[in-house]
Amino acid sequence: MRFTIVYASATGHTEDIAERLNTLLPDSELKDLDRIDFTKELEEAEALICCTPTWNTGSDLKRSGTTWDEHIDNISQLALKDKPIAIVGLGDSAAFSKYFCDAMEELYRSFQSAGGRMIGHVSVDICLISLN
Template identity: 55%
Template structure:
């Protein structure tokens, strides 16, 4: 199973996490969604890891504040049937504790509507936050990362998650 990592970043933290994932998944390519020609690059991938930050906290939609906000509108109209899609969300569990990694849910819902096989759900155990729209059926709908307050946990979380998605894909 070959993953392609798609990311968007405002501060560089999401790109850094995408690069760290790339190191854990040899042969994987990472692409900034700001630089892709069209959504067809996502459709063409064998399987996807989507890395998204949460910026527009408290908004009803367009919560990433990045190019993902436009793509999320197009994803439900594309055919991702049977493709494995895993999501990584970055957020600030302290400063924005009521909206922790909210943007993950937008991607999750869009890919669900497109027929994708969503993998990589993570337990909320070990996280400190007040609320998140990205909790579905009691779990985060992807891997939640907090580089602002819990960066010491990121490598361990990424390694465990890579094993998980490889077994689920």
């Protein structure tokens, strides 16, 4: 499966993880959400890995704090039926335990409602990885 890894990042951590995924998946392509034709790139991808941080904006919606927020309402309209899609999230469980990685859920629901076949589920017991 050829993955297109799409990321948005405010301070570079998500970009770093997306680059590492790109290295681990030799056939994958790396795309900065700020620099792509959004509809074309996502609809034409064979499979997607969408990477997002969470930034506490005080809002219950649009929690990424990145360009994902500008697209979130449009994702469900995309033609993504049966496309394999994984969501990768970064956050800070110590400082923001109440809102840890909240933006993942927004992306997950949006891509799922576009018909995406959501993949890559992991137990919360193993999803806490330190960048240090």
